[in-house]
Amino acid sequence: MTSGMTGGMTGRLARNLLALLVFAVSVFPVYWMVLTAFKPTREIQAETPTFWPSALTLEHFAAAVRAQGFWSFWRNSLLVAGGAVLLSLVVALLAAYAVARLRWRGRRGFLLMVFIAQMTPWEALLIPMYVIARDTGMLDTLAMLTLVYFMITLPFAIVTLRNFLAAVPAELEEAAQVDGCDRPEAFRRVVLPLLAPGLLTTSLLGFITAWNEFAFANLLIIKDQDDRTLPVWLSSFSNTFGTDWGATMAASTLFMLPVLAIFLVLQRNVTAGIAGGALKG
């Protein structure tokens, strides 16, 4: 780094090399995953690994998709993550409106509660959650998992939506009210369309959180193996695929795909949000 500041040729070269090293280290595991997923089996099992494929194959993806229960795990993951996100979006929108637009006693305390909830070490609540699920007959149900994910994503959704809402000028809403809309109608007609990027960002980031969650899915769904979600299934790949690394990596790649797609979608929205000052604070 010291040589970097001298600004000389050697400094720049060292910097650029270091940059390439950082890039290589951060990307390699993902590259290796995708590469293995597409590699012919004989190349995966070769003594000397190849770092650039000589041929591509979809056989591992076929093996992953054919694995028992694959589609029900996808469906479960989609149901649970989607349900949790929808629920938290609705609940968070109401709360965010109250926090961003209205003055009331206890507002500060409520915000503090949300901030604390956002920092909850959920991994430390596995045991009571298990006991509660059992007590209420919710063990082994996707509904319980949905509720837990809803709660995990809710504080973040409130904070994010509040920031997006604060970026929509209150005057717009007041103008609509002067024009004869009542408050909910003004909200629906004026604020909601402007809030669309915020709703999208919030729901997609929440979706990723729920999609990736492992600890609760692993604990709360035990008896009925068909009710498992993708992360739990992936973590036990050795039961499913043995040492078929091609299929394992293909399954991991498929699992990562929605997350990657979301990041690509959000890239534009998040940038727009930052440009609009929506994400400040």
Add this chain to the structure above:
Amino acid sequence: MRGGGLAAPPARRPRGGGRAVAAPGGRRRRAFWPYLLVAPTLLATAYLLAYPLLRNVVISFQHFGMGELIRGGAGFAGFANYATVLADPQFWSVARRTLLFTAVNVVLIVVLSTVVALLVVRLARVLRLVVLGGLVLTWATPMIAATTVFQWMFSSQLGVVNWVLVELGFDGFRGHTWFADGPQTFAILVLLIVWQSVPFAALTLYAAMTTVPHELYEAARIDGAGAVRSFRSITFPVLRPMFGLVTCLEVIWVGKAFVQIWVISGGGPGQATTTLPVYAYQIAQSLHRYDLGAVVSVVTVLLLVLALLFYFRHIFREEAAA
């Protein structure tokens, strides 16, 4: 309860709307209106967060094993569970290991992400975008996908890491089984967690560094300050709160890390990679001592609260300034 939690929000929306119609213009703010809006959040938080937290504390003071789980009727145990856990040398070795694990990870994460952020600031446009893109890709990688890839890279047969090491002349790594050795498994977990955490920290620090006024560096350069001095006298002091924030977040994140450890090693081999969250889970699940597991969870939460207090001091300064 599931019905209540799920049905509450849709049921409340139209009702809230109806009231607002009754108060046209909404200029006169009715007292109940905000409370109605936050009611679903309060209900959810009460049942799905406050209650489990409380239940955890309650269980830690009860005799709660397999029988109580099935039949109910757990009796009060006083501090017996705490005494059992705190008298167990294994608990203390797990606690020490958790501190070590957290310290090693957090120091590596903060140092490396600072270096990366400083580097990215100084790069030309194209290379900067390349490095940022790589960091975002890593950041986007799901934890479970990352753990399976690391298992594959470090697998004893056909693992790419062993191959590279043998190629580099370390012949002892031919067919080497990393996950049979405690310290080596520990090291791989550190590597995995650092790899996953650096992008977020580096991106945050980078974003913060771009807000430091350029004139400050200009002035320092004119004064003849080198890279190290301008970091020490400008970047670090200006971004001090940011460094504090990132460090706190990482302490919490690493301290409660469960999934990576559980999936890769299950806390093993032996107890070599058992940290407090894994330990709590093991006691509860394999020994069916939910009471003792709850004690360990409570202790973990208390330790993390210490880190949280630092974080909130920061948040509230921000809120006050905004």
